[in-house]
Amino acid sequence: MNDFEVIARKGKEAAFRLNLLTIDKKNSFLNRLVVLLRSNAKNILGANKLDIEKAKEYRLSNALIDRLSLTEERIESMAKGVEQIAKLPDPTGKILDEYLRGDGLLIKKVSVPIGLVGIFYESRPNVTIDCAVLCLKSGNACLLKGGKEAHYSNKALIVLIKKALEEEGIDPHAIQLVSTSDRNELKALLRCNDFIDCIIPRGGEGLIKFISENTSIPVVKHYKGVCNIYVDAEADINMAQSILINAKCQRPGVCNAVENLILDKALGQSKINSILEVIYKQGVELRVDASLDAMLVGAKISTRVAHEDDFYQEYLAPILAVCCVDGLEGAINAINKYGSGHSEAIITSNQQTAEKFLKAIDAAAVYWNASTRFTDGYEFGLGAEIGISTDRIHARGPMGINELCTYKYLIWGQGHTR
Amino acid sequence: MNDFEVIARKGKEAAFRLNLLTIDKKNSFLNRLVVLLRSNAKNILGANKLDIEKAKEYRLSNALIDRLSLTEERIESMAKGVEQIAKLPDPTGKILDEYLRGDGLLIKKVSVPIGLVGIFYESRPNVTIDCAVLCLKSGNACLLKGGKEAHYSNKALIVLIKKALEEEGIDPHAIQLVSTSDRNELKALLRCNDFIDCIIPRGGEGLIKFISENTSIPVVKHYKGVCNIYVDAEADINMAQSILINAKCQRPGVCNAVENLILDKALGQSKINSILEVIYKQGVELRVDASLDAMLVGAKISTRVAHEDDFYQEYLAPILAVCCVDGLEGAINAINKYGSGHSEAIITSNQQTAEKFLKAIDAAAVYWNASTRFTDGYEFGLGAEIGISTDRIHARGPMGINELCTYKYLIWGQGHTR
Numbered sequence: 136m137n138d139f140e141v142i143a144r145k146g147k148e149a150a151f152r153l154n155l156l157t158i159d160k161k162n163s164f165l166n167r168l169v170v171l172l173r174s175n176a177k178n179i180l181g182a183n184k185l186d187i188e189k190a191k192e193y194r195l196s197n198a199l200i201d202r203l204s205l206t207e208e209r210i211e212s213m214a215k216g217v218e219q220i221a222k223l224p225d226p227t228g229k230i231l232d233e234y235l236r237g238d239g240l241l242i243k244k245v246s247v248p249i250g251l252v253g254i255f256y257e258s259r260p261n262v263t264i265d266c267a268v269l270c271l272k273s274g275n276a277c278l279l280k281g282g283k284e285a286h287y288s289n290k291a292l293i294v295l296i297k298k299a300l301e302e303e304g305i306d307p308h309a310i311q312l313v314s315t316s317d318r319n320e321l322k323a324l325l326r327c328n329d330f331i332d333c334i335i336p337r338g339g340e341g342l343i344k345f346i347s348e349n350t351s352i353p354v355v356k357h358y359k360g361v362c363n364i365y366v367d368a369e370a371d372i373n374m375a376q377s378i379l380i381n382a383k384c385q386r387p388g389v390c391n392a393v394e395n396l397i398l399d400k401a402l403g404q405s406k407i408n409s410i411l412e413v414i415y416k417q418g419v420e421l422r423v424d425a426s427l428d429a430m431l432v433g434a435k436i437s438t439r440v441a442h443e444d445d446f447y448q449e450y451l452a453p454i455l456a457v458c459c460v461d462g463l464e465g466a467i468n469a470i471n472k473y474g475s476g477h478s479e480a481i482i483t484s485n486q487q488t489a490e491k492f493l494k495a496i497d498a499a500a501v502y503w504n505a506s507t508r509f510t511d512g513y514e515f516g517l518g519a520e521i522g523i524s525t526d527r528i529h530a531r532g533p534m535g536i537n538e539l540c541t542y543k544y545l546i547w548g549q550g551h552t553r
Numbered sequence: 554m555n556d557f558e559v560i561a562r563k564g565k566e567a568a569f570r571l572n573l574l575t576i577d578k579k580n581s582f583l584n585r586l587v588v589l590l591r592s593n594a595k596n597i598l599g600a601n602k603l604d605i606e607k608a609k610e611y612r613l614s615n616a617l618i619d620r621l622s623l624t625e626e627r628i629e630s631m632a633k634g635v636e637q638i639a640k641l642p643d644p645t646g647k648i649l650d651e652y653l654r655g656d657g658l659l660i661k662k663v664s665v666p667i668g669l670v671g672i673f674y675e676s677r678p679n680v681t682i683d684c685a686v687l688c689l690k691s692g693n694a695c696l697l698k699g700g701k702e703a704h705y706s707n708k709a710l711i712v713l714i715k716k717a718l719e720e721e722g723i724d725p726h727a728i729q730l731v732s733t734s735d736r737n738e739l740k741a742l743l744r745c746n747d748f749i750d751c752i753i754p755r756g757g758e759g760l761i762k763f764i765s766e767n768t769s770i771p772v773v774k775h776y777k778g779v780c781n782i783y784v785d786a787e788a789d790i791n792m793a794q795s796i797l798i799n800a801k802c803q804r805p806g807v808c809n810a811v812e813n814l815i816l817d818k819a820l821g822q823s824k825i826n827s828i829l830e831v832i833y834k835q836g837v838e839l840r841v842d843a844s845l846d847a848m849l850v851g852a853k854i855s856t857r858v859a860h861e862d863d864f865y866q867e868y869l870a871p872i873l874a875v876c877c878v879d880g881l882e883g884a885i886n887a888i889n890k891y892g893s894g895h896s897e898a899i900i901t902s903n904q905q906t907a908e909k910f911l912k913a914i915d916a917a918a919v920y921w922n923a924s925t926r927f928t929d930g931y932e933f934g935l936g937a938e939i940g941i942s943t944d945r946i947h948a949r950g951p952m953g954i955n956e957l958c959t960y961k962y963l964i965w966g967q968g969h970t971r
Contacts, residue, residue: 151889151913151915154912154913154915155912155913234933234934236932236934240923240927242933242934249945249946250915250945332945332946333945333946347769348769351765351766351772353771353772353944353945353946354769354771355946371968374968377968377970378968378969378970380970381970381971382970385970385971471569493963494572494573495569495572495573497569497572497668497961498961499961499962500961500962500963500964501961501962501963501964502964502966503963503964503965503966504965504966504967504968504969505658505964505965505966505967505968505969505970506966506969506970506971508970508971509658509964509969509971510962514654514971515652515660515962516652516654516660526771527667527668527750527751527771527959528667528750528751528771528773528946528947528959529946529947531959531960531961531962532961532962541945541946541949542949543915543916543917543918543919543949543950544917544918544919544928544933544949544950545911545918545919545921546918546919546920546921546923546927547921547922547923548920548921548922548923548924549922549923550789550792550795550796550922550923551796551922551923551924551927552795552796552798552799552800552803552923552924552926553799553803553924553926553927553932
């Protein structure tokens with residue numbers, strides 16, 4: 136057994152024990168962690184400072200340094216997040232279905248934890264706390280593999296987590312931090328099929344690809360958001376403009392921000408111009424495909440030419456790729472082709488057109504006359520989320536404590552045979 | 554693009570179209586297939602004869618030849634199965650959850666088909682029909698990769714399927730049979746991530762391992778059933794005997810048959826002897842671990858010594874591995890260690906003991922005082938099944954038309970922004 140097999144085996148054993156904990160015990164742990172986060176804010180900030188210094192030394196981008204940085208406010212917001220998760224109902228032990236047979240055999244489908252969950256993520260240290268508490272609340276043990284840029288911050292946080300586990304008498308292997316970033320070592324971890332039940336990668340294309348190609352453990356991918364908005368000929372143009380500005384500009388760096396704008400040719404030159412002018416005024420770079428470009432006579436904007444590749448990109452920046460299609464069919468084909476299965480929207484006042492769009496689009500969240508920015512566990516009323524799944528299997532869209540569960544069938548007999 | 558990418562792309566395009574079919578259209582296809590199966594029974598039997606001849610030539614086992622063989626009755630039972638699936642309600646378009654926000658944004662979680670499903674299976678030709686119709690009923694396109702030993706039978710069946718698709722005006726690529734068994738060609742198929750949404754392997758260890766290790770497409774494994782029965786000190790011995798005989802002898806070749814018997818030491822010599830004598834009389838070979846062997850003084854049975862490996866085996870034959878444990882804790886540890894996560898049972902009259910067992914055992918189906926043989930889609934009231942998942946993710950236990958679905962969120966706004 137290599138080191139990672141030992142870590143994974145201990146995690147799986149902890150998962151068996153976690154499955155037997157009461158909800159009160161799980162919540163006690165969460166509340167204790169809240170206290171420790173607040174009373175150790177200075178230690179955490181000190182550790183975080185070391186990460187920031189290193190990040191500057193390695194000349195990481197300002198955006199990345201900002202995501203990495205903790206402040207007293209951010210630590211308080213972590214603590215508040217944990218408090219909220221403590222208030223959520225227990226996602227395990229729920230009766231999802233029940234069937235009493237004519238012969239008296241009683242069959243219940245009951246929610247249970249998945250087991251041992253491996254979570255691979257990058258940069259932001261608050262993800263360490265979010266993942267640890269969402270897993271524990273749902274009765275799952277977890278292996279957390281954070282980014283190396285958050286090394287010291289994550290170490291400071293895991294010390295508090297371990298302390299809270301110990302003080303509550305919970306198996307210390309219920310939450311383990313894996314600190315290597317060596318790809319060969321990670322491959323060894325990804326081969327621990329006998330112990331790890333599910334892997335959740337949150338991050339960029341490289342991370343997701345590396346994991347998918349090096350494991351046969353089930354993976355629930357939290358991949359990029361190439362979100363599209365289609366403005367139909369029958370759209371309210373003011374509504375289209377305000378939704379577009381919200382979806383593109385409110386927070387361009389998040390996965391539910393829009394990246395592609397699909398315009399119905401039948402909108403005509405003047406409406407198309409006015410939509411693009413409004414976005415352009417917000418400082419958004421417009422990448423326009425050749426056929427649309429020819430239509431933009433008289434628009435008070437400057438544009439760049441969009442290539443096919445541009446429509447597959449997650450910009451996470453004030454850039455919008457724009458193309459024209461021939462009505463609904465063209466929009467559906469374009470979105471099912473370019474989209475990453477995250478969030479897509481149609482703006483139209485025609486109900487029939489909208490219903491067709493909602494049915495035909497293949498994505499986790501499909502909107503009619505609303506911004507794609509709503510795709511979020513909290514906004515959807517699910518509570519906190521571990522991320523947004525772009526996979527189809529098991530969980531799709533925001534993944535909260537319910538999606539960290541699976542189920543089993545329990546069957547009560549009185550000597551029943553077949 | 555290689556041949557398999559073309560096949561997979563056409564399958565995915567068909568999936569988009571299938572998603573838009575009405576339930577009436579899907580049922581018309583099923584009912585038309587029923588007619589074709591009945592009116593072409595002779596053709597199917599003729600093709601099946603070629604497979605049987607080849608199987609005899611290659612000296613396949615009698616058990617395998619029996620599984621491969623079709624008769625008029627078996628074809629009629631296939632047709633009846635399709636008729637029953639036509640009567641099931643549409644699994645897609647169901648509202649699984651609904652949330653109306655204070656700001657009027659309406660969010661619905663709705664069941665939808667997975668998309669393009671690849672099913673890899675072995676020998677029995679009726680599986681071709683089962684998988685094709687369960688996928689189509691749930692709006693999924695499918696790629697069927699049957700066993701090469703059923704080559705001619707499957708070819709005869711796919712001709713009828715294609716005819717029914719054509720007569721109903723459904724995309725002929727909705728159901729495709731992949732006839733290669735070349736491992737390099739299959740690897741090419743397993744790399745079609747852009748088109749295949751999910752792979753369901755049903756079969757032996759070799760098949761499952763090959764698929765898991767050669768794809769990053771999500772896999773829902775239908776793996777072996779190493780099922781365990783634990784007889785507690787407080788069991789009704791007559792009940793234990795009748796459940797054991799049913800679980801071991803009624804149909805030893807199926808995945809929900811019991812393979813390991815775990816006995817509570819506290820049962821004592823005489824009860825243990827009487828349990829084993831009854832099973833032995835049924836012609837079951839007993840493989841007994843060393844510590845138990847020492848206790849079997851005076852039992853009218855002959856046994857073989859069981860090695861650790863025996864407890865991980867799916868015998869699919871009248872063989873039972875038997876060991877002794879120190880009460881409930883020992884039983885739980887043994888079953889969570891040896892079991893394949895399929896079906897496990899406890900026989901006891903003590904409710905508290907039973908409830909602990911039901912909670913702690915990590916398997917798709919956990920029974921109290923009933924035979925493991927009930928783990929089956931039809932017995933569980935789910936209708937026909939595509940197989941029994943031993944995975945934890947997405948579907949666990951019997952997988953029917955509902956488990957062939959995923960969900961998406963549909964969101965209705967009136968210009969909502971965040």
